[in-house]
Amino acid sequence: MYDELVSLLGDVRDDYILNPERFRDSLEVSEAFLYVGQLLATASEFYMEADPERPRFASIVTPARKMQGDNPDAIYHFARIQGDRTYRVTGKIDKECYTSFTVHGRAEDGGMAGPLLGDLNDRDFDVEPDGSYELIFSADQQPGNWVRLDPEAYALITRAYFQLPVSAQNDPAVQVNIDIECLDDVGPPPPLTDAVLAERMADAVGFVRQTTLKQNVFGGPSPVPFVSDVPNELPAPFSFRDTGLPVPGAADIFYASCQFQLQPDEALVMSGVLPPGPFANVMLWNTHMQTFDYRNRTTSLNGAQMELGPGGEYRIVISEQDPGVPNWMDTAGHARGTVFWRFLLPESDPPKPECSVVPVNSLR
Secondary structure, X not given: OHHHHHHHHHHHHHHHHOOOOOOOOHXXXXXXXXXXXXXXXXXXXXXXXXXXXXXXXXXOOEOOEOOOOOOXXXXXXXXXXXXXXXEEEEEEOOOOOEEEEEEEEOOOOOOOOOOEEEEEEOOOOOOOOOOEEXXXXXXXXXXXXXXXXXXXXXXXXXEEEOOOOOOHHHOOOOOOEEEEXXXXXXXXXXXXXXXXXXXXXHHHHHHHHHOOOOOOOOOOOOOOOOEOOOOOOOOOOEEHHHHOOOOOOOOOEEEEEEEEEOOOOEEEEEEEEOOOOOEEEEEEEOOOOOEOOOOOOOOEEEOOOOOOOOOOEEEEEEEOOOOOOOOEEEOOOOOEEEEEEEEEOOOOOOOOOEEEEEEHHHHX
């Protein structure tokens, strides 16, 4: 399997990173090399060190490890599990406005998570007055907060969302208190064998391949209803629960996404109304589904960071130049990328954001 990994990296270099049909300029290519390095770190932690009989939660993304549409206002965790075991998850909710768990099957294409086999959020289970909770995941029903495990269960993903003036990933004081343990008597792990490592490495290779060579060419047609095929034009928001697609998105969130393409003197203006709900945000991704630098620039906005009208009205401006208006999002030198919206548990279906491209100087 090691030789297969080495061979794959050569293919990734030639057919993904250096493929002119995928990436147009030196910035996109440089970010591609960095992206692949971050994927290898993820593949090692998620798969090569994975033990579903003795799982642990691993942080999916950080400011230095971005992939698959990361989010500065959320902290995600991943654990490998299997459907014939019993697991206990313990945690404590603090500043989170939403906590959820989704159980996924194995992805046929090697992706991080496949078909959605179960989901619940903190509105669905009992939480103690101090924020603590305990969940049991198993095939057989258990007392208390219980989630049935499908025999095909492969991964457990957790999401903690924060609607705060400082994004969660930028605030070291914001943490997620969570742990997982297998309740079956499995004992300590046996010494690592070549066969076990080869099986895990096969999953790692599949993951790297799926997140590079198997990705659609940026800007090409998308089968997902909430992704617009028209640049600078957002569709009506849509939820994964409604699509029925085997994807790892949260079932409680409405999404809307489009590609932006802007000249240095142009701005994309988005306007609309945020429906009431615990959380909403919008961000910019590069051509690898990675957020732009949000530690040093304003490249995302959540509902607590936006300047809104009395009825939740917003006007958000995306441009390279600072137009000197509220709710400006910095393209950080990118001529193109993705605009991505999330609306969590909205009280009504979010309306389609209105979009227009205008000269930056017209906004000053």
